Structures are given as structure tokens and as C-alpha cells.
Amino acid sequence: MKRVLDRNRDMAARVREKLGVRNVIMINLISSPGAGKTSLLEKICEHLSGEMRIAVIEGDVATDRDARRIEKYQVPVVLINTDGGCHLDSNSIDMALREFDLDNLDVVFVENVGNLVCPAHFDLGETFKLAVVSTTEGDDKPIKYPMLFREAMAVVLNKTDLLIHTDFSHETFLADMHQVNPGIPVFELSCRTGDGLDEFLEWIKLSVSKKV
Numbered sequence: 651m652k653r654v655l656d657r658n659r660d661m662a663a664r665v666r667e668k669l670g671v672r673n674v675i676m677i678n679l680i681s682s683p684g685a686g687k688t689s690l691l692e693k694i695c696e697h698l699s700g701e702m703r704i705a706v707i708e709g710d711v712a713t714d715r716d717a718r719r720i721e722k723y724q725v726p727v728v729l730i731n732t733d734g735g736c737h738l739d740s741n742s743i744d745m746a747l748r749e750f751d752l753d754n755l756d757v758v759f760v761e762n763v764g765n766l767v768c769p770a771h772f773d774l775g776e777t778f779k780l781a782v783v784s785t786t787e788g789d790d791k792p793i794k795y796p797m798l799f800r801e802a803m804a805v806v807l808n809k810t811d812l813l814i815h816t817d818f819s820h821e822t823f824l825a826d827m828h829q830v831n832p833g834i835p836v837f838e839l840s841c842r843t844g845d846g847l848d849e850f851l852e853w854i855k856l857s858v859s860k861k862v
């Protein structure tokens with residue numbers, strides 16, 4: 651396992667350098683299955699593809715369904731099927747990036763395999779990780795899966811439209827979140843209704859323009 655992680659880290663460093671010299675940032679979206687990664691990417695492509703050059707790497711255990719959802723927005727998409735694997739690694743990202751014209755991109759979004767554990771351990775060479783959770787998963791995910799939330803630059807809490815149907819406690823969620831990663835920005839939104847989306851999209855625009 652240590653050798654696998656060491657090899658992954660070395661390739662991640664090369665990926666980071668490859669993107670860095672071209673001023674391209676890479677954002678690695680991680681969540682459990684169904685939290686809304688693809689929905690969030692659809693919103694990002696819909697609202698931001700006119701003002702920044704976006705590409706997407708879709709990681710999926712099987713099928714090209716998410717990649718097809720993204721293709722509709724006319725942005726370059728590369729699909730990585732892990733064939734059962736529970737996370738992406740830097741080697742597959744390096745190969746996927748060869749499919750893009752990196753000199754003509756501002757940002758690459760990676761949809762990792764739906765899983766709160768394994769993807770947090772594998773550096774892909776991303777600029778930062780974005781954790782996505784949803785109100786229907788319960789409020790205890792940050793404290794139960796601390797590594798992801800410690801590593802993430804920001805958190806999206808999706809499906810706020812369903813809040814009234816759940817026992818999700820904001821107070822508990824935010825208290826746990828800030829215990830795990832004090833001060834981390836949390837964007838509460840609904841991909842379904844669009845509530846809260848503007849603030850998140852502004853933050854993405856700022857991150858891309860600052861090349862953070």
C-alpha cells in the first residue's frame with residue numbers, strides 16, 4: 651500500500667507541474683454516490699462555460715452515463731471507467747489529461763468515484779479537493795469521514811430543498827465540520843431549485859481567476 655501511495659504521489663507531482671506551467675487549475679470533486687457531483691458539474695458547465703475554458707474528467711466504476719450528461723454542455727469530457735475501483739489515481743488522470751488541449755483550458759473538473767474514503771487518500775495532482783455532501787445523507791458525515799473534510803478546500807451542502815423532509819441538523823453539521831476543519835467555507839445550495847448556487851459559482855470564478 652505504501653509503494654502504491656508513493657508512486658501515486660510522484661505522478662501527482664508531475665501532473666501538478668504539467669498543469670501549473672500552463673496555468674490550468676484542477677478541482678477534484680469527492681462525495682458519496684448520489685450527493686450531486688454530476689448535477690453540480692452540470693450547473694457549472696451551464697453557467698460558466700461561456701466565460702472560462704472548462705474540461706471535465708468523469709470517473710465512474712462503470713457506464714458513461716455521467717460523461718453523457720456533461721457532453722450536452724459542449725465541454726471536452728474524458729471518461730475513466732475504474733472497472734470496480736473505488737477511486738481515481740494520478741496515473742489515470744495523467745493519461746486523461748493527454749486528451750485535452752491544455753494550452754487552451756482554464757480549469758479541469760474531476761468527478762471522482764462516489765466514495766468518502768478512498769478518493770481522499772489519493773492525490774491526483776489537483777489544485778484542491780471539493781467535498782460534496784447532501785442533506786439526505788445525514789449530518790454526521792464530516793465527523794465520520796474526517797480525512798476528506800480536512801483535505802478539502804471547501805464543502806458544498808447540496809439538496810437544501812429536501813431539508814424539511816429530513817432530520818438533518820445544521821447546527822451539528824457545522825459544529826462537526828468546523829471541528830474537523832476550522833474556517834472551511836461551506837456553500838449551502840440546491841442544484842434542483844438553484845437556491846444558493848450564485849454564491850458558489852462566484853467562488854469558483856474567483857478560484858479560477860486567482861489560479862488558487
Ligand SMILES: Nc1nc2c(ncn2[C@@H]2O[C@H](COP(=O)(O)OP(=O)(O)O)[C@@H](O)[C@H]2O)c(=O)[nH]1
Nearest residue numbers: 683684685686687688689808809810840841842
Ligand atoms: N431534490 C434534489 N435532488 C437533487 C439535487 N441535486 C441532485 N439531485 C438528484 O440526486 C440524484 C443524484 O445526483 P447526481 O448528480 O447524479 O449525484 P452524483 O452521484 O454525486 O454524481 C439525481 O437523481 C439528481 O437529480 C438537489 O439539489 N435536490
Ligand SMILES: [Mg+2]
Nearest residue numbers: 687688716761
Ligand atoms: Mg455522478
